[in-house]
Amino acid sequence: MALLWYSTDDDVSAWSAALRDEIDDLDLRIWPDLGDERDIDMALVWLPPPGLLAGLPNLEAIFSLGAGIDAMLADPTLPAHLPLCRMVDPSLAGYMSEYVLTVALTYHRHMHLYAEQQARGEWRLHLPVPAASRRIGVMGLGELGRHVAATLSGHGFRVRGWSRSGKRLEGVETFAGDDERGAFLAGCDMLVCLLPLTAETENILDADLFAAMPDGSFLVHAGRGRQLVEADLVEALRSGKLAAATIDVFPIEPLPADHPLWRHPRVTVTPHAASYAQAASGAAFVADNIRRLRRGDPLLAVVDRERGY
Ligand code: NAP
Ligand code: GLV
Numbered sequence: 505m506a507l508l509w510y511s512t513d514d515d516v517s518a519w520s521a522a523l524r525d526e527i528d529d530l531d532l533r534i535w536p537d538l539g540d541e542r543d544i545d546m547a548l549v550w551l552p553p554p555g556l557l558a559g560l561p562n563l564e565a566i567f568s569l570g571a572g573i574d575a576m577l578a579d580p581t582l583p584a585h586l587p588l589c590r591m592v593d594p595s596l597a598g599y600m601s602e603y604v605l606t607v608a609l610t611y612h613r614h615m616h617l618y619a620e621q622q623a624r625g626e627w628r629l630h631l632p633v634p635a636a637s638r639r640i641g642v643m644g645l646g647e648l649g650r651h652v653a654a655t656l657s658g659h660g661f662r663v664r665g666w667s668r669s670g671k672r673l674e675g676v677e678t679f680a681g682d683d684e685r686g687a688f689l690a691g692c693d694m695l696v697c698l699l700p701l702t703a704e705t706e707n708i709l710d711a712d713l714f715a716a717m718p719d720g721s722f723l724v725h726a727g728r729g730r731q732l733v734e735a736d737l738v739e740a741l742r743s744g745k746l747a748a749a750t751i752d753v754f755p756i757e758p759l760p761a762d763h764p765l766w767r768h769p770r771v772t773v774t775p776h777a778a779s780y781a782q783a784a785s786g787a788a789f790v791a792d793n794i795r796r797l798r799r800g801d802p803l804l805a806v807v808d809r810e811r812g813y
Contacts, residue, residue: 506531506543507794508560511550511569518783519548519569525784526791546797548790554579565589565797567790569781571596571648573807574701574728590805590813593789595782597651603778604652604696604724605659607750611694611722612638612661616748620769635660641692643708644699644727645671645678646813648779652696664691689716694724701728702812709733714740720747726778729755734765741770752778 509519509532516534523530533539535556544560550569557566558581566588568576573590576582610616614630621628638661642653645667657663657675664677666688671678679688689695695717699705709725710733723746725732732751740746750772751765757776765771781789793803807813 505545505798506533506539508533508535508538508544508547508549510535510547510552510556513550514569514780515783519787522783522787523548523791526787527794530794546794549576551575552579555581557581558583565793565803567591567793569786571781572700572728573813577807577809577812584809587803588807588809589793589803590807591781591786591789592647592805593781593786595785596779597648599779600648600698600726601652601655603726603752603774605655607724607772608638608640608656608659608661608694608696610750611748616770616772636662638662638693639664639691640694640696641666641688642676642696642698644697645673645676646698646700649696649698652698664688686716689713690718692717692721694722696724697727697731699727699731700813701730704812706730707733709737711736711739714745717745719745721745722747723749723751725749726752729753729757737771738764738768741768746770748772750774752776 507530509516520532523532531543533544538544541560542562545562545564546567547557547563548567548569557563563583563586566586568590571591573588576588612635613632617630640656640661640663642649642663642665645653645665649665650673653663653665653673653676663675664679665673666679666685668681670680697709708731714736737749741749748770752774753776759766759773765773796803
C-alpha cells in the first residue's frame, strides 16, 4: 500500500511531515520518484498531468489536494471507476472567509475609492453606512460558501445565499435553483461566487446575471475562471451596473501579463490566492479517508461525477 503525492503548488515537505504524523507506517511516493508503480493504491494530487493516474495499475482511490476537482474531471484518462474525493478542510474554509471578508470590507468602507483618490491627491470623505444596510449574496452554499456566509453575517452584513438544493442557515436568507435565482440576485449589493465549475455553472456570471443585480453592485469571484464571461464583466463595469470587481480565478492561470484585466481601474486581480488547504489540517482529513479505505468504510467527500462536484 503506497500513496502517490503530486502537486507543483503545495509545500511537499510540510505535507510529507503532516501525513507521516498522521500515519507512521505510510509509504509515501513523491512524484516523480514512484518506485514500483504496482504498490501505489492511493493518490493525493493537485492538477496531475493527464495520464499520470491512469498509468497506476492498482489505484483504488484518488484524493484531491483542492476543493475544486473540475480540472481532474476534464482529464479524459481519469479512471472512471475510482472514487475521487475532494478536499474538505477547516483551513480552506477559514482562509476563504478571510479573503471574502477582506474584499467585502474594502468595498463597504470605500477603500477602493480612497486608493484612487490618493493617486490623485484628492481629499474626499465617503460617509460609512452600517454593515446591516449592505446586502451580500453568496452563490454556492457548500463547505466554503456556508462558512463565508456565516462569517459575513457575523460581521453584521445582511447575507443571502443561493444553492442548487434548498438550505436553512441561521442568519442567512436562502434561495435555491433557477426559479429563485432572480429574487436572490435582485437583493445582492455584492455578489460572491463560490460555485464549482460544472456544465451548469460555466459562463454563469454573464450579462443576464449582472442585469438582475442592483445598479452599482460589486462582484467577488473566487469560484473558477470559466464561470465568468469577461466581456460581459467589462461592459457591466463600463455601464455602471457593477461598481468594481475582485477576481481570483481565470480561465488561463497565471493570467497572461498582457491581459487587459491587469490594468482595468475597477478590477482587482488576485493570483488564485483566496484559499488553500494547510498541510496539518488537510493531512488529518486525508488520513481519515486513508484509514477508511484500509478498513473498507465509506469514504468522505466523494465527488458525484454525474453532478460534476
Ligand atoms: P461544495 O461543498 O461542493 O459546494 C458547492 C455549492 O455550490 C453547493 O452549495 C451546491 O449546491 C452549489 N451549486 C453547485 N451547482 C450549482 C448550480 N448549478 N446552481 C446553484 N448552486 C449550485 O464546494 P466547496 O468546497 O464549497 O467549493 C466551491 C468551489 O470553490 C470549488 O469547486 C472551487 O471551484 C472553488 N475554490 C476556489 C478556491 C480559490 O482559492 N479561489 C479555493 C477553494 C475552492 P447544493 O448544496 O445544493 O449541492
Ligand atoms: C482551489 O482552487 C481549490 O479548489 O481548492
